[in-house]
Amino acid sequence: MSANNKQSAAPQKKGGFSLKNLILDNTVPIMFIVICAICIPVSGFSPSYLINEIMTRLGRNSFLILSLLIPIMAGMGLNFGMTLGAMAGEIGLIFVSDWQIWGIPGMILAMIISIPISVALGVLCGKILNQAKGREMVTSYIMSYFINGIYQLVVLYLMGSVIPIIHSSIKLPRGYGIRNTVSLLQMRQKLDELLAVNIKGVRIPVATLIVIALMCLLIVWFRRTKLGQDMRAVGQDMQVAEDAGINVERTRIISIVISTVLAGFGMIIYLQNMGNLSTYSSHSQIGMFCIAALLVGGASVDHASIGNVFLGVILFHTMFIVAPKAGAVITGDSMIGEYFRVFVSYAVITIALVMYETKKRKKKSQAAEQLQADQQAAGADGKGA
Amino acid sequence: MKNSRRLLFRILTVLVLLAIAAAMYVIGRGHTLYFDNTSMEYNGQTIEAPYRIDVYVGGERVAKLKEDERGTCTNIGQKFSMDLEITKEKDDEPVTEHISLKLPFSIDNIVVNLPALLQGLDEDAYYSVFVPLVQEPAEEEPQVDEFGIELTADEESMG
Numbered sequence: 001m002s003a004n005n006k007q008s009a010a011p012q013k014k015g016g017f018s019l020k021n022l023i024l025d026n027t028v029p030i031m032f033i034v035i036c037a038i039c040i041p042v043s044g045f046s047p048s049y050l051i052n053e054i055m056t057r058l059g060r061n062s063f064l065i066l067s068l069l070i071p072i073m074a075g076m077g078l079n080f081g082m083t084l085g086a087m088a089g090e091i092g093l094i095f096v097s098d099w100q101i102w103g104i105p106g107m108i109l110a111m112i113i114s115i116p117i118s119v120a121l122g123v124l125c126g127k128i129l130n131q132a133k134g135r136e137m138v139t140s141y142i143m144s145y146f147i148n149g150i151y152q153l154v155v156l157y158l159m160g161s162v163i164p165i166i167h168s169s170i171k172l173p174r175g176y177g178i179r180n181t182v183s184l185l186q187m188r189q190k191l192d193e194l195l196a197v198n199i200k201g202v203r204i205p206v207a208t209l210i211v212i213a214l215m216c217l218l219i220v221w222f223r224r225t226k227l228g229q230d231m232r233a234v235g236q237d238m239q240v241a242e243d244a245g246i247n248v249e250r251t252r253i254i255s256i257v258i259s260t261v262l263a264g265f266g267m268i269i270y271l272q273n274m275g276n277l278s279t280y281s282s283h284s285q286i287g288m289f290c291i292a293a294l295l296v297g298g299a300s301v302d303h304a305s306i307g308n309v310f311l312g313v314i315l316f317h318t319m320f321i322v323a324p325k326a327g328a329v330i331t332g333d334s335m336i337g338e339y340f341r342v343f344v345s346y347a348v349i350t351i352a353l354v355m356y357e358t359k360k361r362k363k364k365s366q367a368a369e370q371l372q373a374d375q376q377a378a379g380a381d382g383k384g385a
Numbered sequence: 386m387k388n389s390r391r392l393l394f395r396i397l398t399v400l401v402l403l404a405i406a407a408a409m410y411v412i413g414r415g416h417t418l419y420f421d422n423t424s425m426e427y428n429g430q431t432i433e434a435p436y437r438i439d440v441y442v443g444g445e446r447v448a449k450l451k452e453d454e455r456g457t458c459t460n461i462g463q464k465f466s467m468d469l470e471i472t473k474e475k476d477d478e479p480v481t482e483h484i485s486l487k488l489p490f491s492i493d494n495i496v497v498n499l500p501a502l503l504q505g506l507d508e509d510a511y512y513s514v515f516v517p518l519v520q521e522p523a524e525e526e527p528q529v530d531e532f533g534i535e536l537t538a539d540e541e542s543m544g
Contacts, residue, residue, distance in 0.1 A: 100493050102461045105413025112406040167493075186415055186459065 028352055029298045032315040036322065043325035048201045050321065057317040058310070059192055059208035060273040064266030065290045065309045066215050067259050072304045073223070074255035075235030078291045081125045081140035081256065085263025086283035087151045088117035093268060093277055094155070094178055098165050102186035104194065107268055114264035121147060122260035126253030133238070137301070144287060155279055178279045188275030208269065215262070216306050231255055235302070288349070292316060295352040302356070319344065416460050416488050419496045419515050422450035427501060427510045434500045436477070439470035450499070463488045469499065
């Protein structure tokens with residue numbers, strides 16, 4: 001009995017506040033805070049410029065990153081397959097540009113067009129990921145390359161030849177295929193400019209922030225629904241969830257479908273801010289940067305919150321803004337800053353994955369030790385009796 | 386019962402989305418308008434262009450047109466209204482006229498002859514379709530290697 005009491009007291013002590021644990025749990029955000037703290041004064045940017053830039057990027061990227069939360073909740077890790085949704089969003093934008101539907105109606109129509117494409121791609125991705133349980137991230141990463149090939153086939157060869165495209169401004173001169181760049185000038189920052197306010201030189205895209213806030217509320221509400229609870233149960237333990245009567249595979253597919261659809265919407269919001277669409281490359285790095293931003297915010301493969309999204313966007317993009325200038329000041333070559341920020345985004349993903357794996361193994365060995373101790377205690381009790 | 390309710394709900398969702406899409410398709414249709422301040426002949430009648438027309442859309446001046454000049458603006462939707470500040474002769478006082486137009490849905494680029502519009506002529510007199518005369522040069526597709534990296538001119542010549 002006394003042995004049990006001692007064992008139960010130990011985790012309580014671990015659960016208490018410890019600076020070491022705090023640092024270990026937040027290594028990546030702390031690293032970024034340090035990098036930003038060094039780079040901001042070196043870059044020499046004014047606070048209003050920095051805040052303006054961060055605000056713009058917050059509006060541009062947050063929705064995309066929020067789309068990653070639901071698969072994490074369902075235990076599917078970081079969904080590199082969000083690129084699929086991004087491609088669906090781009091297809092919606094290509095059609096809308098061809099039909100000359102401008103402004104916010106154009107954005108809404110592009111979102112509606114992207115839904116069936118995202119759902120189809122999400123179902124396909126979800127089914128494949130169900131065949132690769134435990135290796136979802138690498139599978140979804142390769143899946144995004146596979147679908148990118150199909151996307152290029154559709155956009156480069158079928159659009160204009162099989163799929164009607166009218167306007168020569170977006171069609172390649174040979175008569176079929178879409179140009180490298182599609183102008184979204186008539187849609188550019190229409191959402192950001194709606195209800196925008198200017199506070200001391202800082203432009204706040206109120207409508208975009210409202211959309212993002214609604215999305216956050218939707219996620220909070222979704223977590224409390226039956227489906228959301230099922231996803232959490234699946235994320236914690238698939239076997240237990242299965243035994244509890246939850247259709248694990250269906251739940252996982254739904255989580256990927258929701259993520260893909262939201263990524264499509266996010267990509268449209270992202271591109272309306274940019275004002276043009278790089279047909280063959282806009283989506284290629286988007287998954288990588290969104291995941292890097294989320295990890296920078298302190299998320300891990302099995303846990304992410306809305307707070308991680310916003311902290312990640314702020315820290316990651318502050319580094320993105322200041323790194324080239326800081327690099328130019330320190331080394332005299334702005335390209336080093338450019339390389340630095342790309343290198344950092346890959347490095348962050350690597351560090352986060354290594355840390356996650358290390359923690360997982362540590363927990364596993366602690367659990368094994370605990371089990372061994374329990375068995376020894378039970379054996380000693382049995383002998384005593 | 387539960388399945389039929391679910392099916393009904395799904396059908397309703399699809400219908401609502403289709404209705405929103407249709408509404409957006411109509412509401413968001415964009416047009417580029419070209420305003421011409423040029424004299425024209427219509428049914429044997431000569432319509433003279435005024436000395437100057439200033440075009441205001443939403444309180445903002447989008448074009449300042451002297452004779453034989455062209456201005457442009459964009460509009461979302463089929464309803465378009467503008468204020469024209471017309472100066473007939475060089476030293477005349479400008480006269481302002483408010484004009485509302487219903488734009489044809491199917492045409493992207495519409496040329497509006499302002500003198501004909503101000504004369505109150507038929508639509509076919511002042512509306513025409515803008516056709517760009519200059520053909521764009523053919524865009525060459527970039528040559529890429531097996532990694533998708535664009536080749537330089539030297540590398541291309543080396544095959």
